Amino acid sequence: MISHSFRSIDDPGLAEEYLRLVGDSDEYGAILVVNELLDAGVEPQRIMMDLIARTQARVGELWAENVWSVAREHAATAISERALAAVAARITVPPTRGRITIACVDGEWHALPVRLLCEMLRLDGWRTDFLGASVPGPHLVSHLHQTGPDAVALSCMIATRLPRAHAAITACRSAGIPVIAGGRGFGPGGRYAQHLGADAWAASAEEAVRRLARNWPPHSADPQLSAFLGDxxxxxxxxxxxxxxxxxxxxxxxxxxxxxxxxxxxxxxxxxxxxxxxxxxxxxxxxxxxxxxxxxxxxxxxxxxxxxxxxxxxxxxxxxxxxxxxxxxxxxxxxxxxxxxxx
Ligand code: B12
The missing domain is CATH 1.10.490.20 (Phycocyanins)
Structure with a gap:
């Protein structure tokens, strides 16, 4: 039973109520909240970042603290994906900036953070090709050859995937396409991204939007490309x-x-x-x-x-x-x- 009506992202009780809904597998309720906020004129970017992304981070903490089971986390994530799709479906922005391919590195299954990134870029006027979770390097490169984007956004949320990220970054740059990296796998301040030859790094989708809106493509030095760093x-x-x-x-x-x-x-x-x-x-x-x-x-x-x-x-x-x-x-x-x- 829905007893609330939220009109602002700062409304008291919104964060808790939304967390309760996703934790209760109440997809209908969660989407209703998102639609209420859109109807009240709240910017879709704020709903994505301040409500959906923030709630997901809280879901992760609850799982790590053993308060929520894996099943409950999975159910909540599925609802976040649907809520995000509901926001995205309401707004069409004609592409004016360029084309960007968005993908998770091989073996990386955290697709929701990059889906958020994808929708934020779309709202900023990018034409996006969303390839989703775990994209093997060779398939990513053949997609680039077919579509000729202006940038590749590559996500790595788990540091175990960094060797694969390196191979993918090298392959994209060899194909002449600059790479913006992101995701917590690239370490504090994105320092491993730089080490692996990415042209840019951003901590969040909002930062990536700002970074890509100015000064892109970056004037990176000619890459000293090597697909392998291991000893x-x-x-x-x-x-x-x-x-x-x-x-x-x-x-x-x-x-x-x-x-x-x-x-x-x-x-x-x-x-x-x-x-x-x-x-x-x-x-x-x-x-x-x-x-x-x-x-x-x-x-x-x-x-x-x-x-x-x-x-x-x-x-x-x-x-x-x-x-x-x-x-x-x-x-x-x-x-x-x-x-x-x-x-
Ligand atoms: C949902 C989830 C999953 C789901 C993912 C489903 C999906 N469709 O995405 C599933 C169940 C698959 C999963 C699996 C695992 N997960 Co998990 N997962 C999460 C959880 C709860 C939420 C992820 C999320 O959506 N976050 C919300 C977004 C908004 O987070 P964000 O980091 O702020 O995202 C921003 C930036 O990272 C950035 N960004 C991300 N990518 C990119 C790319 C570019 C180019 C740019 C510019 C920016 C950018 O922009 C995003 C938006 O602002 C997190 C907890 C958390 N706090 O994130 C754990 C978490 C990431 N997972 C974790 C772990 C350990 C795992 C597993 C290893 C668990 C296991 N035992 O199997 C596996 C690994 C799977 C794999 N190989 O990829 C840990 C990682 C810890 C660590 N040491 O690094 C976390 C942090 C949980 C925790 N608190 O411990 N997981």
Missing amino acids: EEYTHVVRHRGTLISTAMDTLMRTYPRMRGYNTRQMDATTEDMTHIVDFLASALYLSETQIFTDFVTWTAAVLEARGVPAVALRVGLEAVRAQLHDFPTAVAMLNAGAQLVK
Whole structure:
């Protein structure tokens, strides 16, 4: 039953009510709120950024804190996608600026942040080609050859995808198309984006709109293109990824007795955590950036704590990977730096 009527994005209670609706799988109610705001003359950009995007960030926190289940997060995200589509469907802006291809890097499934970006750019007069989640590099490049855009907007929300992001950035720039990068995977202030050769980076869709509206294409130096930054340590970790994970699981089983009582779901979650340890380590090695790994450890420790998993489990997991990499000093140093963060 709908008992409210919202007329401004700053209305008291709007954020909580909208979060309640998406958390209750009330798609009808959420879309009604969005339509009410549009009817009251609220700018669509404000609805997208201040309501839909902000709510999604809150959904992520609730999931990380173990207050909301994965299923509830998925349901809420599906409603956010529908609410965004409802806003987009109400407004048509003729393209006046240029054409931009928008895609997530290979293996990156967070499509909603770039969908928000896509709609914000469309409202600013760009013609957008939205390719969505996980676009393999070669397919992205053939799309560019077919459509000849003025820019590529590439999203990476999880740092494990950075090596793929690098290959994609290199391929786009080799095809003569400048790249704007974004998403939290590119690190604080987007510093990994620059390292990987992107022409520009923006923290948010609003910033990207401003960045692309002025001074585009950028006058970047001729790129020193190299599709690969990894060294011997990175190559070893990637090549032996499966063994590193399975051996670490065996070691955990021996050295962390509590695991012997795990049910299938707990075993799956532990395998996923071990997989993340190895994948974030590989990315950190690829970019020679210890912070990629330490940020991951800090985040994982908080997520595990919220789920009642003691810190010692993560420490033992890090140790189980380190024991297999004693001939690789950079990897060992990164694993040690991570272990120091786990109290
Ligand atoms: C929904 C969601 C998912 C959904 C995505 C569905 C979809 N259709 O998008 C699914 C279930 C697939 C998912 C999966 C995973 N997720 Co997730 N997810 C989220 C969640 C809750 C919301 C994402 C979102 O829509 N955010 C809202 C937008 C608006 O966020 P935003 O970052 O501010 O977006 C802006 C900028 O990033 C920027 N931007 C983004 N891309 C680009 C690109 C360009 C070119 C530019 C200029 C700007 C730009 O513009 C956006 C708009 O302003 C976040 C939590 C969060 N706080 O974001 C976690 C989150 C991103 N996920 C996380 C994780 C860990 C995962 C998984 C690894 C979980 C797992 N165990 O499997 C997988 C990884 C999947 C993969 N390989 O991609 C973590 C990442 C933590 C970390 N260490 O990096 C987060 C932060 C959750 C958390 N609090 O811990 N996830």
